[in-house]
Amino acid sequence: MPERSNFIRDIVAADVAAGRIEVPVTRFPPEPNGYLHIGHAKSICLNFGIAAEFGGHCNLRFDDTNPVKEEQEYLDAIEADVRWLGFDWGGNLFHASDYFEQLYGWAVHLVKAGRAYVDDLSADEIREHRGTLTEPGRDSPYRDRSVAENLDLLARMRAGEFENGARVLRAKIDMASPNINLRDPVLYRIVHASHPRTGDAWCIYPTYDFAHGQSDAIEGVTHSICTLEFEVHRPLYDWLIANLPVPHIPHQYEFARLNLTHTVLSKRVLKRLVDDGHVRGWDDPRMPTISGLRRRGFPAAGIREFAAMIGVARTDSVIEVGQLEHAVRSVLNRTAARRFGVLDPLKVVITNWPEDRIETMEVVNNPEDPGAGTRIVEFGRELWIERDDFMEEPVPKFFRLAPGREVRLRNAYFVTCHEVVKGDAGRVMELRCSYDPLTRGGDSPDGRRPKATLHWVSAAHAVPAEVRLYDHLFNRPDPGTDGHLFADLNPASETILNGVMLEPALADTPPGETVQFERLGYFTPDADSRPGALVFNRTLTLKDTWAKVQAKGG
């Protein structure tokens, strides 16, 4: 499925066609202050996708300029997530911190050129001097310090002579600019904190604005693609590039970040969900993080397909989660092995089946993929079927099992229910059925065609398991709209089922593989799963038109 074009692709293609560049160089620049989420996946697919399409390359560059928020755990997780998504940065793994010395040198360059100065104003005072959206700012009293004094102060900032916040280095641009980002933006701040990579080598750190474009220049990035909120920074990006002796001139392009219904894509909020215990971790299957989606069973190919499907534009937008789910189902439908699992088991005894007789049935692994082969499943006198697949008094349009009714057990036999055994509270405990020996494999010689085909598991062979059902993390499409984000959490986002009965082959499902439990949905072994204590996560249900029919009838 060829990816649809988009305005950034068009720009790159035009640049190549016009000979402005040979091949594009892009970069994915996460800050290691949290885990990557599906919104980052959109950016990753865009950056790596464009590079690959035009024969260029994409760097993985950590924007690690703020040591108080960044951690090694995040660095590691981000690498793993990008790789899992299917992208390869080759040897091009970089860190803004790799460039700290060069960046500092350029800061000195700016000072010498009279284009930067050390400001002694406090953060509050700087804010006051900055003006507002409608009023121009005022010059800092320290704005006209001599080059010599600025050089001296900057060196002493670096040497650690001053406390956090005591001074900053600022670009000298225009305090009256209508673009507030040009009102002498801060380039360096004093932060006595040790950095995950540079340790205590530095106590001053460059701001995003001073680090990003210059890092792009150092790496020869041609197209620096970021999200819309950086649009107002572009004049500053260009100003710095124009005023520094950089080896290359990169350009910044902005696109609209991803928003999804029924969830939230903000690292700040995701971190709170984790820290406040609303979920069990960054990789909780309900999280929209890459690691959460992976644990949930979403295949990387599904996420890539989703990214290709939604396109890239400059319009703020909110994608319906259904679209992500569609992409994932479409991948899983053609790749997932089919298995039998009974979530809510109801015992069926086949009264005309000999006590100890076991037959084996050959069952197709994936009707969408003949190459997936077949497997052997045991069939015996006692079986488990889904409780939902039986109704003592069937309502109209319910075609499954009911007293006196015949259904097909998938790939096995036709069975007819003769007796309903109930417990004390009137709960159905067991169904007593007969089977038709002539229907082995699921076809009858007389052409009878039951209206329903049920999945089943041999009770003598079934493997018990825990299954975790997942639903949207938030119970409204636009969580937090009323200002109470956490009140919008979906209390039913996770439902734990015990005593689920699985066909034995499921015990060997490798981690990371998502299978289909026929008629129910897609499931994957959870990281908590152990031999003898299996745990499966429900990735997604199948599209359920029966549920739709029911909803209408109700």
Add this chain to the structure above:
RNA sequence: UGGCGCGUGGCUCAACGGUAGAGCACCUGACUCUGGAUCAGGGGGUUCCAGGUUCGAAUCCUGGCGCGCCAGCCA
């Protein structure tokens, strides 16, 4: 309010001066040993509004309106 940007079916995107299309969602039908796969069809758009330019405007111009972003020593 100053600056920058964005407005095309319910949602996401195409159409780049020449008959407004696609995917998702929705509805209907066919088919089926997953009621769920799959296939086929259908409904749904004054292209934010108003002027202007043009033989012709979603597209160009002007003016409105609406929405987003920017006043961190976050990114």
